[in-house]
Amino acid sequence: MALLHSLTLLAMVSSVLASQDAFQSRCTSFADKIDLPNVKVNFANYVPSGTNLSLADNPSTCGESSQTVAGDLCRVAMAVTTSNASEITLEAWFPRNYTGRFLSTGNGGLGGCIQYYDLAYTAQLGFAAVGANNGHNGTSGEPFYQHPEVLEDFAYRSLHTGVVVGKQLTKLFYDEGFDKSYYFGCSTGGRQGFKSVQKYPNDFDGVVAGAPAFNFINLLSWSAHFYPITGSPSSDTYLSPSLWKVVHQEILRQCDALDGARDGIIEDPDVCNPVLETIICKSNATNTNRCLSGAQANTVRQVLSPLYGANGTLLYPRMQPGSEVLTSSVMYSGEPFTYSQDWLRYVTYSNPNYNASNWNVHDATAALRQNPYNIQTWEADLTPFRSAGGKVLTYHGLQDQMISSDNSKLYYRRVAETMNLAPSELDEFYRFFQISGMGHCHGGDGAYGIGNGYDAYNGDKPQDNVLMAMVKWVEDGVAPETVRGAKFANGPGSQVQYARKHCRFPKRNVFKGPGNYTDENAWQCV
Numbered sequence: 276m277a278l279l280h281s282l283t284l285l286a287m288v289s290s291v292l293a294s295q296d297a298f299q300s301r302c303t304s305f306a307d308k309i310d311l312p313n314v315k316v317n318f319a320n321y322v323p324s325g326t327n328l329s330l331a332d333n334p335s336t337c338g339e340s341s342q343t344v345a346g347d348l349c350r351v352a353m354a355v356t357t358s359n360a361s362e363i364t365l366e367a368w369f370p371r372n373y374t375g376r377f378l379s380t381g382n383g384g385l386g387g388c389i390q391y392y393d394l395a396y397t398a399q400l401g402f403a404a405v406g407a408n409n410g411h412n413g414t415s416g417e418p419f420y421q422h423p424e425v426l427e428d429f430a431y432r433s434l435h436t437g438v439v440v441g442k443q444l445t446k447l448f449y450d451e452g453f454d455k456s457y458y459f460g461c462s463t464g465g466r467q468g469f470k471s472v473q474k475y476p477n478d479f480d481g482v483v484a485g486a487p488a489f490n491f492i493n494l495l496s497w498s499a500h501f502y503p504i505t506g507s508p509s510s511d512t513y514l515s516p517s518l519w520k521v522v523h524q525e526i527l528r529q530c531d532a533l534d535g536a537r538d539g540i541i542e543d544p545d546v547c548n549p550v551l552e553t554i555i556c557k558s559n560a561t562n563t564n565r566c567l568s569g570a571q572a573n574t575v576r577q578v579l580s581p582l583y584g585a586n587g588t589l590l591y592p593r594m595q596p597g598s599e600v601l602t603s604s605v606m607y608s609g610e611p612f613t614y615s616q617d618w619l620r621y622v623t624y625s626n627p628n629y630n631a632s633n634w635n636v637h638d639a640t641a642a643l644r645q646n647p648y649n650i651q652t653w654e655a656d657l658t659p660f661r662s663a664g665g666k667v668l669t670y671h672g673l674q675d676q677m678i679s680s681d682n683s684k685l686y687y688r689r690v691a692e693t694m695n696l697a698p699s700e701l702d703e704f705y706r707f708f709q710i711s712g713m714g715h716c717h718g719g720d721g722a723y724g725i726g727n728g729y730d731a732y733n734g735d736k737p738q739d740n741v742l743m744a745m746v747k748w749v750e751d752g753v754a755p756e757t758v759r760g761a762k763f764a765n766g767p768g769s770q771v772q773y774a775r776k777h778c779r780f781p782k783r784n785v786f787k788g789p790g791n792y793t794d795e796n797a798w799q800c801v
């Protein structure tokens with residue numbers, strides 16, 4: 276009996292080793308099998324589990340010099356020509372624990388950075404994953420300067436090209452090909468997801484698009500308009516980060532309990548309209564560290580107001596209240612916002628000497644009039660995507676310091692009105708979740724751990740992981756009613772203090788009790 280057990284164990288080990296050898300051999304010989312138009316393979320390397328992969332060629336501004344790989348995979352790197360004056364750098368990561376699912380990752384900012392952390396994350400979950408550099412290298416907008424083909428790659432072509440090539444490679448690498456196709460991105464990646472929904476409705480079965488940077492041109496104008504409001508640090512209209520904390524505490528004092536619980540989180544900024552005169556210093560005040568001047572109070576009022584165009588039309592909604600602390604070092608820093616300045620310099624005006632400190636609303640008009648390659652990504656008729664059977668799940672943090680969550684609400688309303696659909700009908704293919712206490716794509720004061728990356732991971736069950744919730748929706752027809760988030764004690768991987776079920780728009784979370792606000796079942800979507 277012992278001998279039989281040993282022989283069985285030996286056979287199992289031999290089978291595993293043979294499988295490993297087959298996978299590794301397939302990877303190392305894969306480059307020779309790739310013969311696709313406009314594709315030049317740089318290498319195909321087998322990467323074993325636990326490798327801390329060196330990214331020596333990754334541009335320094337992209338901020339990643341290495342990436343840990345959690346499972347065996349085949350890494351394929353290539354250059355793909357997109358025109359006679361442009362190309363993209365594309366990587367495909369094929370995992371051993373493949374689940375028959377193809378996935379494309381996205382990008383961020385104006386950046387030409389392959390998001391290796393998303394490739395590693397999704398490959399670990401069994402997806403054959405691709406990621407591209409958006410047609411240029413680094414985080415600056417300078418590569419767009421007098422290079423329209425590079426700009427076209429950034430607007431839409433890089434992602435779509437990567438999907439076309441990636442699907443071909445997936446079919447070539449795996450005998451079974453793939454069953455379903457997914458997208459996964461946030462910020463600019465969120466905009467790219469919606470560009471695919473709008474322009475290429477057959478590219479994906481399921482799209483997870485977080486904090487989308489759609490309404491893109493007006494977003495950059497909105498980002499530019501904060502500096503003329505706050506001024507430089509020497510201006511009497513400027514607030515230091517410590518004063519923004521004072522503002523934040525006052526806004527919480529007025530708005531935190533409107534959802535039924537005092538937990539330091541605003542569940543629905545729509546009901547928060549703070550009265551800012553309450554923190555103006557008294558005329559005889561000797562300590563002004565905990566109060567504002569009239570000019571500073573006006574600054575706060577203006578940054579929490581929508582941006583209107585020269586003709587009075589709405590360009591971009593207000594920054595949601597509750598994000599003040601996170602935003603103070605980004606939008607209210609006393610310097611022009613880098614991405615906005617780059618766009619105006621290298622795209623709108625094609626003038627590297629343009630200084631965004633002189634921005635005014637007429638610059639917004641000029642930028643929107645240009646709208647190269649319809650990068651606005653603001654089309655509201657999603658009928659072709661719906662007809663193709665696609666599903667899109669979008670989420671937005673209600674403490675987002677980069678992109679106002681109110682813009683996602685505005686787009687939802689535009690789609691409802693354009694397609695003449697009630698929320699219950701939109702729910703069939705398009706669901707939008709507000710994530711209270713989440714900053715831009717991750718981080719924040721609340722239960723932001725929704726599984727949209729390593730830095731928000733709390734397991735791979737659909738109820739705890741927004742990507743796997745999308746898989747369940749596409750493959751099992753079970754749509755998520757809520758998106759469950761984890762509040763970490765000390766960042767991802769630490770103890771979970773509590774969970775909260777975030778509501779899909781237009782519902783909002785209200786504390787009903789009984790018990791403590793840390794009890795997820797004490798909250799109700801109404």
